Amino acid sequence: MSPSTLPAVAGGPMREPAATSPGIRSRAGRASRWRWAPLAVVFATFPLAAQERVSFRVELGGRGELRRAAVAGQLRAADARAGAVRVGPVVPVEGVASFEVGLPSAGDWVLDLEASGYLGETRTFPVHAGIDTDLGVVRLLPSATITGKIVLAPSERNPSEVLVRFGPAPGQGGDALAESGMSVCSLGGDGFRCPVPAGRLDFSVRVRGYASEFFWDRDGPHGQTVDLGSLRPVEGASVVGFVESSPGAPYDPKKTRVILEPGAWSGAGSKPWPPAPRKAGVGPRGFFHFVGVPPGPYSLRAQSPGFADDSREIAVLENSEANLKKPLRLDPPTTLELLHRPALDRNGGRWTVELLTQVEGTTVTSTRVVADAAGLGRFVRLRRGTRPEVRVTASNGDGWSRTEIALDAPLVRREIQLDQHAVAGRVRLGDRGVRGKLHFGGKHGVSLTSDEEGEFSGFLPRLGFWVVEVNGEEPAVRRTVVRKVEAGAGGSSGRLEIELGEGRIFGTVVGEDGEPPESAILRFRGSTPLDMTEEFTTDGRFEFPGLDPGKYTLSAETRDGESDETRVELGDSNDEEEITLVVRKRGKLRGRVVSSLGAGVPFATIQPLPFLPGSRQLPHRVTTDHSGAFEIALPDGVQAGKLVVFPPGFALRVADFERSGREPLVIPVDTVGGALTLRPRSGSTGWGNPTLRHRGAVFPLVLLDLAPGVEKVADGDGMRITVPLAEPGDYAMCPGDEASLQRLLAGGDVPTCASGTLSHRGELTLTVDPQK
DSSP: OOOEEEOOTTEEEEEEEEEEEEEEEEEGGGGGEEEOOOOOOOOOOTTTTOEEEEEEEEEEEETTTOOOEEEEEEETEEEEEEEOOEEEEEEBBBEEEEEEEEESOOOOEEEEEEEBOOOOOOEEEEEEEEEEEEEEEEEEOBEEEEEEEEOOOSSSSOOEEEEEEEEOOOOOOOGGGOOEEEEEEEEEETTEEEEESSSSEEEEEEOOOOOOOEEEHHHHHOOOOOEEEEEEEOOOEEEEEEEEEEEOOOOOOGOEEEEEOOOOOOOOOTTTTTTTOEEEEEEETTTTEEEOOSSSEEEEHHHHHTOOOEEEEEETTTTOOOEEEEEEEEEEEEEEEEEEEEBTTTOOOBBBBEEEEETTTTTEEEEEEEOOOOEEEEEEEEEEOOOOOOEEEEETTTTEEEEEEEEESSSEEEEEOOOOOEEEEEEETTTOOEEEEEESSTTEEEEEEETTTOEEEEEOOOEEEEEEEEEEOOOEEEEEEEEEBBOOOOOOOOEEEEEEEEEEEEEEEEEESOOOOSSSEEEEEEESSSSSSEEEEEEEEEEEEEEEEEEEEEEEEEETEEEEOOEEEETTTOOEEEEEEEEHHHEEEEEEEETTSBBOTOOEEHHHHHHSOOOOOOOOEOOTTSSSEEEEEOOOTOEEEEEEETTTTBEEEEEOOOSSOSEEEEEEEOOOOEEEEEEEESSSGGGSEEEETTTTTEEGGGGGGGGGTTTEEEEETEEEEEEEEOOOOEEEEOOOSHHHHHHHHHOOOTOOEEEEEOTTTTTTEEEOTTTO
16 A cells, blocks of 8 residues: 555554644644544545645534444645645544545645535635644534525526525524535526535525525425425515514514615616615514615614614615624613703803714714703613713814713613813924914814914813824924823913924925826824824825924825835934835736635725835725625735735635735635634723734734624723634734834744634633733
C-alpha cells in the first residue's frame, strides 16, 4: 500500500481529537498525543507532498441518532490552487468516525462531506502554515427530501435554482432533529428536489426575483420525500417578518395588523411613488408577508388593541426579500410625562423633546413632541420595558440635554433640569480675531457665533470640558479643540479664550503628469482622533491654518487614484510647511464573495484594512453586487493585504489577498460560525478606541457596526457588543492606545489583551477591566 494512503482501522493508533471545540494547536509535542480508539473507524490520508494537517470527527445522526452510512468527501482549496484531497469512504462505528488529513499547502480550504440519507455538510476554514488545524465535530443530520413544481407565466423569466430555508418547528423541545439552514437546489424543467433535515420543519421556497412560499410544521421523516405540489410565486420584492409580545402579555393575532407605509424617496425613477399604504394580518405565530412590493424605503408598524405600536424603518431592493432581523414587538403602553425646568429657553422658546429607541442593533426609531408653555412634554402609547434616550433641543436647534429613562410603569413622570450657563469669550488666530461659528459638542450641540474681533457670547447647558469645532469664515480656518469652560467670579459669565496656533500646512495636489486634478478630497489628521478633517478642492490647492506645533498626516484622493500619506512635523508656533501630494492611479483588486456552495453573496460589506505600514486611514469600503462581485482600488506597490468581510446571513471573516495573475479573488463564507461578545469596560482613557485582532488583522471595534445583526448595549460597566455570527478562530480584544496598537501591528502580544478561541456554533466572551 502506498504511504500516501494509510487507513487506520478500529483499535489502530490515531491522534487524539479535540474533546469539544475546534481550534488550532502547534506541532510542538505531537509525538505524545497518540492513543487507542476502539470505537471509531478512522480513515486518514497523508498525501506525499502534505505540508499541513487537518483533523476532525464526524458524527452521524446528531442528537443520539446512530446510523451506519459510509461517509465520504473531499478537501479542496478555496481558490483551486491545489488539487482536491479525497476523504473516505468510511463506515462509522456507533455513528462516529475520526479523520486526520494531510494538505499540500496553507490557505483557505473547503471541506465537503456527505453520506447516504444524511444532509451534506460544507465547511470553510483557514489553514495556517506550521500549525495543525482541528475542526472539532462535524455533525451530519438525517435528511428528508422535498419536491415540487414551479409554475410561472410564459412571459416570465426562466429560473435555474430554488432556495430553501428551513428550521425546526416549535414545540418539539429537545427531540427536534432539524437545525436552521438553507439549501440551493437546481430547477430542472419546472421541478426541484431539495434535501432538508429530517424532522418537523418550517421552511420557505424561493425563486430569485419572486416572493417566497412558506410552509409550517411539515413532517419530513428520515429518508422519505415530501411533495409540495405546484407553486405559483409572485414576481417582485417582498417583506417578511414576525410580530411578538412581551412574556405574560399575549396579543390576539386576529386583531393585529402590520402596516407598510412608503417613506420619502426621490429615487423611484419611472415607477410611481409613493405607493399606497398596505395592511397585512398576522398568523398564529405572528408571521406576516407582503408581496409585490415596489423597491424603496418603507416604515413597518404593528398595531394591536391594548398594546403600544412598534415600528421599523426598512429598505426594499428590487426583486429581493426584506427580512426583519428582529420581530416587531407589542408591549403594554406607557405614558411618559417630562417636566422641563425652566419651562422656556433663554430665547423664550419652547423645548423640543425627542425619544430615540434602539432596535436591531445600531438602528434607532424616534418620536418627537414640543413641550407646552409650562414645560410639559407628553408621550403616549410608548412601549413598556424599553429605555429610550431623551434628547432636549432649544428653540434655535441647539442640543441641550441627553439622558436615558426606563419605561417600567404605566405612567412615568420625570423632571428634567436644563441649566443655562452664560459664557463669553474670544477666538483668535495669532493676533487676529476669527469670525465664524463655534460648535460646542459637535454640530448637534450648541452653536455660538463670533464677530470680526473673535468675540462670542451665549449660553451652555453645563460647565467643564467641551469639544469645540471652530469653523472660521474670516480668516478661513477649521480646527477642533478641547477647552474647559469655568464659572466667572461672583456669578458672572464664564470666560473662554480659544487661541489657535499660527502654524500652517499648505500646498497642491497634482497627478502623475504634474497637473492638478479636476477635484480631490484632502484628508488631514493630527495626533488625536478628534483632530481630523476633510476638505474638497477643485483647483488642486489646499491650506490648513491654525495649527499648533506637532505631527500631522495628509493625503489626497481622486476618483481613480490616491496619494501616499505625507507626514509633517511643525516645530514652532508659527511654523509653515509647503508640500505636494502626488495622486497616482490605483490598480483594481477584483473578487467575489461566495457561499460554501459557490453561489454569490450579494450586499456583503468589505472593509480593506490600511494598505501601508503605520497608516491609520481605513480605505473606502465596498459592497458586493447581486452576483457577489466587488472591486477595490489598490495603491501602486501594494501586493497583499487583509479584508474584513461582513456578509449578511453568513459569518464575519477576515480574508487575505495577494496581487497575482489569478483573479478574481474568491472569498468563501460560511453560514456556520459562533457568537462573539466583547465587553470593553469603561474607566480608562486608554480605551477610547479598543481594537480586535483576528487572523493577523488588527482593526477598531467600531468596524463591528457593519456586522449584520450586531447588538450594542451600554450598561454601567461600559459597552457590550455581540456579533451573532463570526468565523471560528482565535480572537483578542486589546487597548486602543498607540503603544499597544504599534505592538499588535508588529505581531507582538499586549499583556492587557483578553483572548480566546471561538468554536463552530460556540460562544466566546472577551472582557477587559482597565482598572487591573
